[in-house]
Amino acid sequence: MTVTTPLDTAALDELLGADQVLRDPVSLERYSHDDAEWAEFSRPLAVVRARSTDDVVAAVRWAAAAGVRVVPRGAGTGLSGGANAVADSIVLSLELMNAVLEVNTDERYAVTQPGVINDALRATVAEHGLWYPPDPASSAISTIGGNVATNAGGICCVKYGVTRDYVLGLTVVLADGSVVQLGRKTAKGVAGYDLTALMVGSEGTLGIVTSVTVKLLPLAGRDERAVIGYFPSLSAAGDAVAAISRAGIIPAALEIVDRTCLRAVDEWMHLGLPSEVDTLLLARIDERGAAGDEIADHVARVFGDAGGTDVERATDPEEIDRLFQARRLAYPALERLGPVLTEDICVPRNAVPEMLRRIQATAAANDVTIANIAHAGDGNLHPLIIAPEDDPAAKDRAKTAFDRIVADCLALGGTVTGEHGVGLLKLPGLRQELGERVIAMHRSVKDALDPAGTLNPGKAF
Numbered sequence: 001m002t003v004t005t006p007l008d009t010a011a012l013d014e015l016l017g018a019d020q021v022l023r024d025p026v027s028l029e030r031y032s033h034d035d036a037e038w039a040e041f042s043r044p045l046a047v048v049r050a051r052s053t054d055d056v057v058a059a060v061r062w063a064a065a066a067g068v069r070v071v072p073r074g075a076g077t078g079l080s081g082g083a084n085a086v087a088d089s090i091v092l093s094l095e096l097m098n099a100v101l102e103v104n105t106d107e108r109y110a111v112t113q114p115g116v117i118n119d120a121l122r123a124t125v126a127e128h129g130l131w132y133p134p135d136p137a138s139s140a141i142s143t144i145g146g147n148v149a150t151n152a153g154g155i156c157c158v159k160y161g162v163t164r165d166y167v168l169g170l171t172v173v174l175a176d177g178s179v180v181q182l183g184r185k186t187a188k189g190v191a192g193y194d195l196t197a198l199m200v201g202s203e204g205t206l207g208i209v210t211s212v213t214v215k216l217l218p219l220a221g222r223d224e225r226a227v228i229g230y231f232p233s234l235s236a237a238g239d240a241v242a243a244i245s246r247a248g249i250i251p252a253a254l255e256i257v258d259r260t261c262l263r264a265v266d267e268w269m270h271l272g273l274p275s276e277v278d279t280l281l282l283a284r285i286d287e288r289g290a291a292g293d294e295i296a297d298h299v300a301r302v303f304g305d306a307g308g309t310d311v312e313r314a315t316d317p318e319e320i321d322r323l324f325q326a327r328r329l330a331y332p333a334l335e336r337l338g339p340v341l342t343e344d345i346c347v348p349r350n351a352v353p354e355m356l357r358r359i360q361a362t363a364a365a366n367d368v369t370i371a372n373i374a375h376a377g378d379g380n381l382h383p384l385i386i387a388p389e390d391d392p393a394a395k396d397r398a399k400t401a402f403d404r405i406v407a408d409c410l411a412l413g414g415t416v417t418g419e420h421g422v423g424l425l426k427l428p429g430l431r432q433e434l435g436e437r438v439i440a441m442h443r444s445v446k447d448a449l450d451p452a453g454t455l456n457p458g459k460a461f
């Protein structure tokens, strides 16, 4: 049975409470897509705001019986269209499930509901002397559930790893409404297939995460310094990134911010950022004492050898914060200039300079503006293609540039998404990257867990 009118969702009011089911046009519009405005989306039949695992079970059971699709949603900050509503779907928002349930200082883990904002989790565990490392640049606005579903990366991931490295266990509602506990709370454990890892990064296609057990590290023991270098070109900064990797240095962050981004942030926030420089490369080193100083000196030498000028070391936490704030604000600052088509490729570190050269060539060949930020230490580049509003020809050229960048990334041995997920935007690239046999394996897993295609169909593969 296909449900096509809002009236058909009335049963949800009985199951969950009318205040948890939104159908007004403003809400339907607001929850219809994530931050990837370029990807397709439909208007959902309703938005269901779950307060508990039981609510999720009720909504999923109802949807499965009614032939309605379910699109899970955290904060909607995704950049690949993963949370975009599809035809005949409800959007199931987890944002009200926002409590940290347990912090265990002896075993160093926390159990959290999925709607907790990443920064809120970090702040809560910090009160207990603990640290949750994965720090997407969206840490102030994205949820842990969304981070888990996309296997989010972030700024310190070059040294400390991505979300999957910290997920010990999950509570998941499956497509038939059953609830499973996956994983463990112990430091080690190899019982059964690693279904927890399978769920992480599955973009809401295999189950809905209603609680997450994350591994934590001690908060103390790091001693932060930054090394800043300005480079005459993007590819010169890329050379420095490749050289840092060759030298065996693993910084706690290594980020590129180019001139277009620096100007956009400064025009918006007036942070006093330099406007004449071409590219800023920012490294953070967090080893303690003399060891940290030595590494920082080494990084500064590598920056200088690669053509960096005004290479400086910063130890003042406020100055370090200001520079990393410029990195975090780059994306929203650019969005003020026009719709942004966000790339998220990852190439081998030694291919970073060549990839950056190709991105610039692609911008010139297609007459589009491409700004660049990058988790450069991971080879994870975010060329941000900006097209003026109401210019369909520019939009077409932007899409051509997007495809060219994906093709170049694959030619250099890279992957089409380093951290944002496949969603909708990267479906064609994924097919090229994985090939038919591996896509068929994905289909088998999906069919085994969700044979009717209830959960977020058409996304991720």
Ligand SMILES: Cc1cc2nc3c(=O)[nH]c(=O)nc-3n(C[C@H](O)[C@H](O)[C@H](O)COP(=O)(O)OP(=O)(O)OC[C@H]3O[C@@H](n4cnc5c(N)ncnc54)[C@H](O)[C@@H]3O)c2cc1C
Pocket: 034, 035, 071, 072, 073, 074, 075, 076, 077, 078, 079, 081, 082, 083, 094, 114, 135, 136, 137, 138, 141, 142, 143, 144, 145, 146, 147, 148, 149, 150, 151, 152, 153, 154, 155, 203, 204, 205, 207, 208, 209, 210, 328, 331, 332, 419, 420, 456, 459
């Ligand atoms: C300014 C900015 C900076 C960003 N920086 C980074 C970055 O550094 N690193 C990075 O990785 N990403 C980054 N992102 C992208 C985005 O923030 C991440 O993908 C984030 O993990 C999405 O979280 P969310 O809560 O917004 O999820 P949503 O966008 O709501 O959803 C993302 C995906 O997860 C699924 N989902 C959400 N919750 C659940 C759940 N409980 N169970 C099952 N599936 C679920 C959705 O269906 C969708 O497929 C950035 C975005 C912005 C706007």
